[in-house]
Amino acid sequence: EVQLVESGGGLVQPGGSLRLSCAASGFTFKAYWMTWVRQAPGKGLEWVANINQDGSEKYYVDSVKGRFTISRDNARNALYLQMNSLRGEDTAVYYCARGFNCAYWGQGALLTVSS
Amino acid sequence: DIQMTQSPSILSASVGDRVTITCRASQTVGSWLAWYQQKPGKAPKLLIHMASTLESGVPSRFSGSGSGTEFTLSISSLQPEDFATYYCQQYNTYSYTFGQGTKVEIK
Numbered sequence: 544e545v546q547l548v549e550s551g552g553g554l555v556q557p558g559g560s561l562r563l564s565c566a567a568s569g570f571t572f573k574a575y576w577m578t579w580v581r582q583a584p585g586k587g588l589e590w591v592a593n594i595n596q597d598g599s600e601k602y603y604v605d606s607v608k609g610r611f612t613i614s615r616d617n618a619r620n621a622l623y624l625q626m627n628s629l630r631g632e633d634t635a636v637y638y639c640a641r642g643f644n645c646a647y648w649g650q651g652a653l654l655t656v657s658s
Numbered sequence: 659d660i661q662m663t664q665s666p667s668i669l670s671a672s673v674g675d676r677v678t679i680t681c682r683a684s685q686t687v688g689s690w691l692a693w694y695q696q697k698p699g700k701a702p703k704l705l706i707h708m709a710s711t712l713e714s715g716v717p718s719r720f721s722g723s724g725s726g727t728e729f730t731l732s733i734s735s736l737q738p739e740d741f742a743t744y745y746c747q748q749y750n751t752y753s754y755t756f757g758q759g760t761k762v763e764i765k
Contacts, residue, residue: 578754580702588702588745590754596742602752605659638701644692645750646713649699 545647546570547639551620552652559629563652565622565639571615573597575642579624581635582651591637606632629656660748662759670765675736681729681758682744690750693722693731695728696759697742705744706731736762 553562565577572629579591592603592613601613612625622639661684667729673675682742689709694702704713711727719734733740741764746757 580756587759588696588747588756590747590756593752593754600752603745605754632669643690644704644707645694646704646707646746647704648703 544567545641547647547649549637549639549649549652552637554655554657556630556658557630557656559656560625560627561629561654563626563637563639563654565624565649567620567622567639567641570641570647571618572615577613577615577622578642579613579622579647580638580640580645580648582638583632583635585634590633594622596656604642607641608618626654629654633655659753660687660744660751660755662743662748662755662757664746664760667758668718668761668763670763671736671764672763673738675765677762679731679732679744679746679762680732681724681751681757683727683748685749686726687748687750689725690748691722691729692747692749693720694747695740695742696745702745725727733762739764 546568548566555561578593594601594613610628614623634656638651639649641647663682665680691709693706696702710722721732743759743761745759
């Protein structure tokens, strides 16, 4: 069974940093692109970043470029999102998802950016 | 960047109705389009990929069509469990984009 489990969410002050993790199981992690998607409270889905199978290609939504870094550890079956210089508008549930068409999703991790 | 526009934003319907949601892309995305269903407090669920391919386990009352810049998601006979928010997503480019969502509510 495919499972994606996010962790690392929490309350952070503006300007702070946080790293989200996504533990993958039930599939050959190194064979898939992986994606981060977020959803602000009461809002729609927003693609944040994605990464190819070996980590050599990474893409970001404009609003997080230069602040967020997506990475992966294929030996640990883990996906990460390092978030720096956090802003209030980054407050959201962050989901990791598998593949281009996001066939599988985690349960989400809540990030709240507030003083 | 490719913009995705869904219509309507809210759709009021009754059980048994046929409903159609439209998604338009600001430039062609070929058939690289997916549809998701999301219920409150839950992660999205993939319904359709490649514009018209039904994901395994998704009821056949759901169908997708279109290519290029205009796509539709149809539900042939709305069931109580189908009241939810639906999103389209293009993945023609590595920078994905979601539509703003269509909430299907009980009339």
